[in-house]
Amino acid sequence: MPEAIPYFDGHNDALLRLYLDRSGTAIADFLSGTAGKGHIDLPRARAGHFVGGLFATFSPSPKRTDFSTGAGLDPSLPPLLPAAEAWASILGESAVLFRLIAASNGALALCRSAAEIRAAIAQGQIALVFHIEGADAIGEDLALLEVLHAAGLKSLGPVWSRANVFGTGVPFKFPGSPDQGPGLTEAGKRLVAACAEKRILIDLSHLNEAGFWDVARLGLAPLVATHSNVHALCPSPRNLTERQLAAIRDSDGFVGLNFATSFLREDGQMRADTPVETMVRHLDALIAALGEDRVGLGSDFDGAGVPAAIGSVAGVQVLFEALRTHGYDDALLKKIGSENWLSALERIWGA
Numbered sequence: 001m002p003e004a005i006p007y008f009d010g011h012n013d014a015l016l017r018l019y020l021d022r023s024g025t026a027i028a029d030f031l032s033g034t035a036g037k038g039h040i041d042l043p044r045a046r047a048g049h050f051v052g053g054l055f056a057t058f059s060p061s062p063k064r065t066d067f068s069t070g071a072g073l074d075p076s077l078p079p080l081l082p083a084a085e086a087w088a089s090i091l092g093e094s095a096v097l098f099r100l101i102a103a104s105n106g107a108l109a110l111c112r113s114a115a116e117i118r119a120a121i122a123q124g125q126i127a128l129v130f131h132i133e134g135a136d137a138i139g140e141d142l143a144l145l146e147v148l149h150a151a152g153l154k155s156l157g158p159v160w161s162r163a164n165v166f167g168t169g170v171p172f173k174f175p176g177s178p179d180q181g182p183g184l185t186e187a188g189k190r191l192v193a194a195c196a197e198k199r200i201l202i203d204l205s206h207l208n209e210a211g212f213w214d215v216a217r218l219g220l221a222p223l224v225a226t227h228s229n230v231h232a233l234c235p236s237p238r239n240l241t242e243r244q245l246a247a248i249r250d251s252d253g254f255v256g257l258n259f260a261t262s263f264l265r266e267d268g269q270m271r272a273d274t275p276v277e278t279m280v281r282h283l284d285a286l287i288a289a290l291g292e293d294r295v296g297l298g299s300d301f302d303g304a305g306v307p308a309a310i311g312s313v314a315g316v317q318v319l320f321e322a323l324r325t326h327g328y329d330d331a332l333l334k335k336i337g338s339e340n341w342l343s344a345l346e347r348i349w350g351a
Contacts, residue, residue, distance in 0.1 A: 002321065002324060003330060004049045004317055004320075005049060005317065005320045005330075005333045005334055005336075005337040005338075006049050006051045006121070006334070006337050006338045007048060007049055007050050007051060007297065007316050007317075007320075007337045007338060008050075008051055008052050008053055008117075008127075008296065008297070008337065008338035008341040008342065009050065009052070009053030009054065009256075009297055009298065009299050009301070009313075010053065010054055010226035010227055010256030010296060010297060010298030010299075010341065011053070011054055011056055011131070011133075011203075011205070011226045011227035011256065011258075011298040011299065011300055011303075012039070012040055012053060012054075012055060012056065012299055012300065012301040012302055012303065013056050013058060013133075013300070013301070013302040013303030014030070014038060014039070014040045014055060014301065014302045015055050015056065015057055015093040015094075015096050015097055015100075016056070016057070016058050016060070016089075016093055016302070016303070017037070017038045017302045018030060018093075018096045018100070019089065019092045019093045019096050021037070026096075027096070027099055027100050027103055028103075029041065030042060030100060031100075031103060031104060031107070038301075038302045038312075039299075039301035039302045039306070039311075039312045039313055040301050040302055040312065040313045042104070042107060042108075042126070044312050044313050044314035045126055045313050045314075047313075047314040048312075048313040048314040048315065048316045048317060049316070049317065050126065050313050050316070051121045051126060051127065051338055052111070052117055052120065052121065052126050052127025052128065052129070052338075053127075053128070053129065054129045054131040054155050054201075054226060054298075055097060055128050055129065055130065055131060056131045056132070056133040056303075057089070057090050057093035057094055057097070057130075057131065057132050057133070058089070058090075058093070058132075058133040058134060058160065058303075059081055059085065059086035059087075059088075059089045059090055059134060059136050059137060059160075060089065061079075061081055061162065062085070079162075080136075080162070080163060080164060080165075081136045081162070081164070083136065083137055083138075083139055086134075086136035086137035087137040087144070089137075090132065090137040094130070094148075094151065097110070097128065097130060098110075100128075101128065106125065107125060107126060108125060108126050108128055109123075109125040109126070109127055109128065110128050110129075110130065110152050111127040111128065111129055111154075112152055112154055113349055113350075113351075114342050114345045114346040114349060114351060115351060117129070117342060117345070118342065121338075129154050129155055130148075130151070130152045130153045130154055130155070131153075131154070131155035131156065131157075131201075131203070131226075132148070132153060132155070132156045132157065133157045133160055133203070133206070134157060134158075134159055134160030134162075134164065134169075134206070135156060135157070135158050135159070135164065135166055135191060136160075136164045138166075138191070139165075140165055140187040140190075142190065142191060142194050145191070145194060145195075145198075149198050149200065153200060154199075154200055154201060154349065155200060155201040155203060155226070156195055156200050156201070156202060156203065157202075157203035157204070157205060157206055157207070157226075158184070158188055158191055158192065158202065158207060158211070159206050159207055159211070160206050161206050161238070163181070165185060165187050165188075166184065166185055166187055166188035166191050167182075167183065167184045167185060167188040167207060167208070167211040167214075168180075168181035168182055168183070168207075168208050168210070168211060169206045169207060169208060170206060170207070170208045170209075170237035170238055171237055172236070172237070172238065172262075173237065174235070174236050174237075174262070174268035175235035175236070175268065176235065176236065176237040177209070177231075177235075177237060177241075178208055178209040178212070178231070178237045178238070178239070178240070178241065178244070179208070179209040179210065180208055180209075180237060181208050181210065182210055183208070183210030183211045183213065183214040184210075184211050184214040184215070188211070188214070189214065189218065192214075192215055192218055192220065193218065193220060196218075196220035196221050199348060199349045199350060201221075201224055201226075201345070201348050201349070202215060202221060202224065203224060203225065203226045204223060204224060204225045204228075205225045205226050205227050205228045205238070205258075205298070206238070208237075209241070209244065212244055212247075213247075216247050216251070221251075221348055222248075222251045222252050222253035222254065222344065222347050222348055223247060223248045223251040223253035223254075224248075224253050224254045224255075224344065224348070225240060225248065225253075225254075225255045225256070225298075226256045226298045227256050227257075227258040227260075227298030227299070227300050228240050228255060228256070228258055228263070228298070229257060229258050229263045229264060229282045229286075230245070230282050230285040230286060230289070231244075232285065233264075233266065233281060233282055233285055234262075234263055234264055234265055234266060234268060234282075235268070236262065236263050236268055238258075238263050239263055240255065242289070245286070245289040245290060246289065248290060248294070249289060249290045249291065249294060252294070252347060253290075253294060253344070254290075254294050254295070254296065254340065254341070254344035255286055255290060255294065255295060255296075255298075256295075256296050256297050256298025256341070257279065257282055257283055257286065257295070257296070257297050257298060258298055258299070258300050258304070259279065259297075259299045259300055259301070259304065259306040259307065259310060260300045260303075260304030260305065260306065261274040261278075261304075261305055261306065261307060262304070262305070263304075264278045264279060264282060264307075265278060270304075270305045271305075272305060272306075272307065272308040273307075273308060274307045275307065275309070276307055276309045276310065276318060276319055276322045277322065278307075279307070279319055279322070280319075280322055280323060280326050283295065283323065283336070284326075292332055292335060292336075292340075293335065293340055293343065294340065294344070295335075295336060295340060296335075296336055296337070296338070296340045296341045296344075297316070297319075297336065297337070297341075299313070299316070301313055320333050320336075320337065323336070
């Protein structure tokens with residue numbers, strides 16, 4: 001049997017799913033896996049050789065519309081989300097994170113450094129990194145950033161795909177360019193600088209192109225898109241252009257492959273029958289643009305529809321087997337699986 005490849009994930013929305021689950025058994029169900037809900041639970045994570053990842057907290061818009069199901073959708077985005085509303089969900093999902101770890105009997109570990117991630121993996125634990133997708137809950141004075149950082153926040157996307165006081169996200173309208181709307185506000189530039197000072201990863205995946213270049217001009221850290229794909233292969237505004245990929249390469253940055261089929265397919269459709277070979281093509285293109293040391297995985301599990309052949313975190317080894325068949329050797333598979341992510345985090349956070 002081929003060797004299983006340890007897998008570190010750049011993005012998932014499991015905490016939001018658990019927060020929205022009103023059954024009263026969400027945490028127990030995650031740890032036992034008996035309910036089989038969503039894309040991630042502890043038994044399936046073990047089965048897929050999942051060793052850790054960035055676990056996102058996210059503030060959904062009221063009566064949130066699904067903007068990511070395919071071509072031809074209304075490109076309008078939700079209005080600004082009041083900070084108090086945003087904070088309620090971030091607080092709730094953060095509590096889920098800490099309760100999940102406390103209830104896991106040592107199976108899960110909150111990690112604040114690459115060394116802690118490596119130690120957790122060595123001990124057979126799954127490493128959880130506290131991430132915020134969209135800084136809507138953080139006021140312009142950045143006071144809440146201090147609190148969140150003290151609680152373990154190590155990764156932050158300034159925007160989701162809507163505007164806030166820090167910048168503008170990209171819409172999901174397909175096809176489209178990421179070059180839509182204004183860049184970072186002055187508050188956004190202060191947020192990025194504060195995160196760089198605290199060695200908090202800045203995630204560019206939902207930021208529009210003007211904001212991307214504003215972050216690049218600040219020159220404070222490697223450029224990272226935790227869950228994005230190649231615009232030349234799938235012209236979604238959520239994907240990265242050739243010029244953006246070159247800037248990420250030149251900054252010694254990183255991109256995690258997004259499993260969402262609407263960001264993989266040439267037609268932008270959310271279709272479960274999307275072949276795994278489509279993912280392989282994006283990885284080929286990312287490696288060609290960035291080199292084999294700056295590419296990994298950012299599944300978007302529990303936040304998007306993924307190929308049925310993968311299905312859940314338990315099926316990620318299907319992708320590695322497809323890459324083997326395509327000609328990737330085990331040394332490169334291990335880089336893509338987890339080693340590149342840990343190296344990138346060391347470049348941003350320090351050892």
